[in-house]
Amino acid sequence: MQGTDLDLLIATAKASGEIARGFVDVAPKVWEKGGGAGPVTEADLAVNELMASDLQTARPDYGWLSEETEDDMARLERQRQFIVDPIDGTRAFIDGSRDWAHALAVLEDGLVTCAVVYLPMRDLMYTASHGGGAFLNGEPIKVSQKTDLDGATVLSNKASFADEIWAAGAPPIGVTRKFRSSLAYRLSLAAQGRFDAMMIIRPSWEWDIAAGALIVAEAGGDVTDQTGAPLRFNNPHPQVNGVVAGSPITSKLRDAFATSTVEARLPNT
Known part of the structure; x- marks a missing residue:
């Protein structure tokens, strides 16, 4: 896949949303991870498989860290890494909420260089690149300017x-x-x-x-x-x-x- 790392993350997030939405109305299988790590569904695993295939094929020299993949410490030897959560908010996903997301980022030397948070059920695509600003569905966003804790x-x-x-x-x-x-x-x-x-x-x-x-x-x-x-x-x-x-x-x-x-x-x- 050609284009910038951010282009790659956006395309993968959109494809992940298509897969995850396919499980919304079919009561996906759910397992407990054990050790208090919470639930995982077949949707999490399907999205993780897509992300791993698309991202690692496009950037085979990048390390990999995902919630749903056994950690490979070889990532520590790479200059750049992908770090993803296939479905962030799995409990919300199971409960039928719309407030779950795909979270994808690229790291370089421990710092995030580009990132996507995508909520497919709300059609919200948050994106950012280092030094390039932050956007929601292509429009610039800014944090609040509140300075007082009272009423924050x-x-x-x-x-x-x-x-x-x-x-x-x-x-x-x-x-x-x-x-x-x-x-x-x-x-x-x-x-x-x-x-x-x-x-x-x-x-x-x-x-x-x-x-x-x-x-x-x-x-x-x-x-x-x-x-x-x-x-x-x-x-x-x-x-x-x-x-x-x-x-x-x-x-x-x-x-x-x-x-x-x-x-x-x-x-x-």
């Missing part, structure tokens, strides 16, 4: 705003319970300015985060782990230390957050 809207889960895990109690955020199963979609909504920020305060898998992180950054947003450190990907253990992303309020969210109590008190996000 943050995408997370209810447990993330329990008073006991914040140094001085939960901040005065107006909407604290807005939730989307797909982390890639949460990041994209923050990039679009629909919400002022999103946050995840548990270690998070790279395939859930990489594509959306670039989209937020290219939309003018701030993206770090929960401590304020920059995100780097293609780690031997492919997780990052949570994510705080979006408008200028992100630094205030990080400052207000008491990290020492997280592991003891929070379920997986």
Whole structure:
């Protein structure tokens, strides 16, 4: 397949959407992965097969990291990698929600160079390339410019705003319970300015985060782990230390957050 890496990701996302939509009304088979890793459906596996074939055939020198493929540590020896989540938000997919996504990214030396988050049931195509801006269905998007935590809207889960895990109690955020199963979609909504920020305060898998992180950054947003450190990907253990992303309020969210109590008190996000 010819064209840029971003062209390749867009074409593969569209083809993945066609496959996934074919399972929407037929009650796909579902299995539990074990170890608390959650469910996987035959749709996830079918999309993963398509992505692996199309992307690796087009760029055979790139490494590969996918939620639905056994990790091959040879990826660490490659300069560039694909990192994908065939269906981000599998539980939403199983439940008949429209809020699941295909998340695809290309990495170079641990940094994301281009990314796509595609919601086929909503026909939403978020795209970004390093230095090239972020777009929704071809139109530029920008993060919110909110600077005050008071009344800010943050995408997370209810447990993330329990008073006991914040140094001085939960901040005065107006909407604290807005939730989307797909982390890639949460990041994209923050990039679009629909919400002022999103946050995840548990270690998070790279395939859930990489594509959306670039989209937020290219939309003018701030993206770090929960401590304020920059995100780097293609780690031997492919997780990052949570994510705080979006408008200028992100630094205030990080400052207000008491990290020492997280592991003891929070379920997986």
